[in-house]
Amino acid sequence: MDGWAANDPAECPVTDSLPDQTPTYGPAARLAEGDNASIMFFKTSFTTLIVGVFVVYVLHTCWVMYGIVYTKPCDNPKAGNCITPFLAGNPKLQLSIYTALQANAEGGHTLIHKEEDFDVNNKFERIVNVSLPKKTRNNGTLYALIFVHQAGISPWQDQRQVHLVAQLTTYMVPKPPEISLISGEDQTQGQKEEAQQTKQRDGKPAGRTRGGAASTSDHPVSHWRSRLTLNIVSDHFHFDREYLPSDVHRYLRVFQNGKKMVYLPLLFVDELSNRVKDLVEINSTSTELPLTISYDSISLGKLRFWIHMQDAVYSLQQFGFTEKDADEIKGIFVDTNLYFLALTFFVAAFHLLFDFLAFKNDISFWKQKKSMVGMSSKAVLWRCFSTIVIFLYLFDEQTSLLVLIPAGIGSVIEVWKVKKAFKIQVFWKGGKPTFLFGKLDESERRTEEYDTLAMKYLSYLLYPLCIGGAVYALIFLRYKSWYSWLINSLVNGVYAFGFLFMLPQLFVNYKLKSVAHLPWKAFMYKAFNTFIDDVFAFVITMPTSHRLACFRDDVVFLIYLYQRWLYPVDKTRVNEYGVSYDDKPKGKTHRD
Secondary structure (H helix, E strand, O other): OOOOOOOOOOOOHHHOOOOOOOOOOOHHHHHHHHHHHHHHHHHHHHHHHHHHHHHHHHHHHHHHHHHHHOOOEOOOOOOOOEEEEHHHHOOOEEEEEEEEOOOOOOOOEEEEEEEEEEOOOOOEEEEEEEEOOHHHHOOOOOEEEEEEEEOOOOOOOOOOOEEEEEEOEEEEOOOOOOEOOOOOOOOOHHHHHHHHHHHHHHOOOOOEEOOOOOOOOOOOEEEEEOEEEEEEEOOOOOEEHHHOOHHHHOOOOEEEEOOEEEEOOOEEEOHHHOOHHHEEEOOOOOOEEEEEEEEEEEOHHHHHHHHHHHHHHHHHHHOOOOHHHHHHHHHHHHOOOHHHHHHHHHHHHHHHHHHHHHHHHHHHHHHHOOOOOOOOHHHHHHHHHHHHHHHHHHHHOOOOHHHHHHHHHHHHHHHHHHHHHOOEEEEEEOOEEEEEEOOOOHHHHHHHHHHHHHHHHHHHHHHHHHHHHHHHHHHHOOEOOHHHHHHHHHHHHHHHHHHHHHHHHHHHHHHHOOOOOOOHHHHHHHHHHHHHHHHHOOOOOOOHHHHHHHHHHHHHHHHHHHHHHHOOOOOOOOOOOOOOOOOOOOOOOOOO
16 A cells, blocks of 8 residues: 555545546536636636735835825925924923822822933933822722923923823723632742732732732722833924824924924823733722833834824724733734834734635635545544634633634634534424434545544543643642633643644545645645744734644644645546646547
8 A cells, every 4th residue: 555656546545436537528528617717717816806905905004104104394494384393402301290180180289200300312210109099099090190391490380391191090800810729729828928028028018910819809990000101202303384294283282482383392101001911900908009100212203103003002992992902902012123013014914815815715625525535534623622622712811802803713614614524414403403414435434444543543642641731730720710720721732732633634644645635725825824823923912822832833734745745646637526637638538
């Protein structure tokens, strides 16, 4: 059996038991060829259309991004239509920050920090302790009033001051505590002592970070934003009144100085830097909490880009995105370099294109699939199971919708593949479903034997590893519930050893010495996306096990490529659909 090659149709076992598929020629055959040509032309045209739309989308996005970061300057600064910067005169400035219960400062305000010799070009970071009013401790709010004004003059009396209001609190549902399912303790004694020492050292009373178990309430409670990031445009840019950007207009404060129009410093509060990991839960005993004030200068182009991104995140929250979902998007912009961010955009665009093409080809392949010859049905079943487990795990971990929604769609598709692979028909009688499984032919039974043999060998290795890992996690790790432990144990088994369940298909390919039965177009698109996922694994926040799984799939695809090289497809042979790769027949095998 090991002596025959894949391009020998007389000895290849894949087609031994298939019905006679010898092509015939005549009017009917020419008509069929015409239909096939029309279908292929439609598919090619549709793919070309999608690629064309993708190219137009990328070019349009590049043009829009250029319009965002580029601002037309005033050509003649002495002309009457120019708006000159107040910072060009090198004034002495002061930065003052107050807290208040209301955004308009009614009811009083408290000074928490000031920079008397404030230089817009000097970067700094300060940590101040902020006293929390009783209303804030009782699930209330607190605002920061940021002023940039002339030194030596109170900001409330300076007519040439700029100010912004930032919210120092936000509402979120507390994260459920994780406990040991055996002992029932949420922390070991050593962890409690360490946490207590940390509180005493840092001066943090009872407020706890998002990682702690501060509350089990399902209602949103007030959380402290422990970071306040400020920026001022340091460029001495001259605006042209006729080309004033609308996004900058809301931050622009102008006054008349003789015949010239002068704009005050462009102050900006970076809301994208407010991350969920920096939130601290506030309770009735949190009398004082630390606030990290960061300042850095910013270019006009980056300011405009940041304004657009901040508005986009706000719009997503208005459409129903939670604080955690928005935080995943913030991490893409805040935690990465801008050049790497631009690269990520193009990578994401290609990922979207390959996702669509892989989806189209995969659905088309399985829609036409009539026989499971050469296909591992158990691998299909395992892929369905693992995809559902991963979806439930991501849902339990409250992962971003950017990852959760594609995982859910993939689960539905995998269930449909199982229905096709096992030839399942569903009949409804009296509101109850009845399942009917199709029968296997001789060639499919041979494939099933190889598939069963491969799974038998794998079970000796996988079952002990998965059970041992679940027991270890139950004893030494903490979870929110038994369901959380079950899902985590299953998904860890899927991530750690799940790629081994792809090996039965490799084993079937080896025994049959053929890879012609695989959906190679969809495979290649998925392979490209797998390597793209390797890049995204360091950009988008996701569980570590999910991140490692991206690299795991690379190995399997490389083995598939090696098998494709090892077992080349004979393009002159007719496949199970009665279609040959060659456009023209080599000759007749019988008389018309």
